[in-house]
Amino acid sequence: QVQLVESGGGLVQAGGSLRLSCVGSGRACNIYYMGWFRHAPGKERGFVACVSPSGGSTYYADSVKGRFTISRDNAKKTVYLQTNNLKSEDTAVYYCAATRVTFATTPGSYSYWGQGTQVTVSS
Numbered sequence: 001q002v003q004l005v006e007s008g009g010g011l012v013q014a015g016g017s018l019r020l021s022c023v024g025s026g027r028a029c030n031i032y033y034m035g036w037f038r039h040a041p042g043k044e045r046g047f048v049a050c051v052s053p054s055g056g057s058t059y060y061a062d063s064v065k066g067r068f069t070i071s072r073d074n075a076k077k078t079v080y081l082q083t084n085n086l087k088s089e090d091t092a093v094y095y096c097a098a099t100r101v102t103f104a105t106t107p108g109s110y111s112y113w114g115q116g117t118q119v120t121v122s123s
Helices: none
Strands: 002-007 010-013 018-026 033-039 046-051 058-060 068-073 078-083 092-099 117-122
Touching: 002 092, 018 033, 018 092, 018 117, 033 068, 033 078, 046 068, 046 078, 058 068, 078 092
Parallel strands: 010 117
Antiparallel strands: 002 018, 018 078, 033 046, 033 092, 046 058, 068 078, 092 117
16 A cells, blocks of 8 residues: 655745645555546546656646656655646646556546646746
8 A cells, every 4th residue: 555645735826936846645656657637627637747666757738848757756755746837737637657558648537646736826
């Protein structure tokens, strides 16, 4: 079992930045690919980014490429999502999730989920 807890969301003006964190607990957290997803009102939960177990490889949705950076610190069992140049369309609840599937981009491929953290971008 893996438990995930996100933090770092909030209200920010367009063009601003936030750093989201996801702390894991439980056995063998560091063997999982970790992903970030987001869910905006009226839309399906969508893939944002994921990182390999070692942290050496990453993959991003086109909509955030060049603005968001995913990273992990395995010693702290923590995954980060640095969000820069935020836009109003980035407003959503952001979730972290864990999977054994290599660079999975669909929610159904992830086995463990956090409770989410709200990001609101004002224009």
